[in-house]
Amino acid sequence: xxxxxxxxxxxxxxxxxxPEHEAAxxxxxxxxxxxxxxxxGRDKDTRSTSLTEVDRSQVYVGLFGGRYGSGITEAQYxxxxxxxxxxxxHVKDEGSITADEREADADRTHxxxxxxxxxxxxxxxxxxxxxxxxxxxxxxxxxxxxxxxxLTPQLEGAAQGRLSPD
Numbered sequence: 001x002x003x004x005x006x007x008x009x010x011x012x013x014x015x016x017x018x019p020e021h022e023a024a025x026x027x028x029x030x031x032x033x034x035x036x037x038x039x040x041g042r043d044k045d046t047r048s049t050s051l052t053e054v055d056r057s058q059v060y061v062g063l064f065g066g067r068y069g070s071g072i073t074e075a076q077y078x079x080x081x082x083x084x085x086x087x088x089x090h091v092k093d094e095g096s097i098t099a100d101e102r103e104a105d106a107d108r109t110h111x112x113x114x115x116x117x118x119x120x121x122x123x124x125x126x127x128x129x130x131x132x133x134x135x136x137x138x139x140x141x142x143x144x145x146x147x148x149x150x151l152t153p154q155l156e157g158a159a160q161g162r163l164s165p166d
Contacts, residue, residue, distance in 0.1 A: 006150070008142065009057040011050075011076040013069035016101045020063055020092070023131035047072050054079040058086075059145065061138055064116060065092025066101040068108035074115055081122075086149065088141040089123045091116060096129040 012020065050072050054060065060080035062073065080087055103109045119125060126141065128134040 006059065006142075006146065007057045008059045008061060009053050009076065009080070010061045010063065010138075011054075011073050011080075012063035013067045013073055016067050017063050017065060017092070019131040020065075020128065020134045023135035047075060050076055051079050054083065054085070058150075059142065060085045060087045061141070062087060062089045062119070063092075063134070064089070064112075064119065066097040066112075067103045068105075068112040068115070071111070074111070077115075077119075086145055087123055088126070088138070088145070089119050090126045090128050090134060090137060091119070093127045093129050 047070075054076050057080070060077065062077050062080075064073070068074075077087070103112055126137050128137055
């Protein structure tokens with residue numbers, strides 16, 4: 001029996017991190033990814049759909065940098081934390097964010113800064129400079145988690161006669 005794919009939510013603001021978002025997805029074809037590009041054509045609104053995707057996921061990958069957006073990325077992060085999902089947080093290096101990629105609204109800038117402070121307090125942050133840099137880092141995180149936290153416990157359980165949950 002072949003193992004089921006791992007469901008990974010890749011969360012980011014869409015317009016200014018689209019190249020990075022796409023780069024994060026390109027190298028792990030055997031993993032089932034979900035992100036904003038998968039949410040169109042559904043009956044629910046985007047926020048509800050995105051939170052439903054978090055609920056279906058086994059891993060959360062958050063991409064942050066420059067803009068706060070509509071708040072959906074923060075809501076997805078909070079849902080992932082509620083569900084105690086493994087969270088891999090990637091923040092674009094400040095020196096790599098151009099002026100047109102920065103939040104213009106003062107309230108949203110404040111929200112982004114507060115969120116990034118919280119992320120730094122709760123997670124090991126991986127910085128990235130560009131899509132290619134991110135494309136190498138996301139698969140490395142997922143590979144390490146897959147073997148250390150997902151497959152190894154299943155194999156150890158099987159060796160001890162325990163079946164893994166479906």
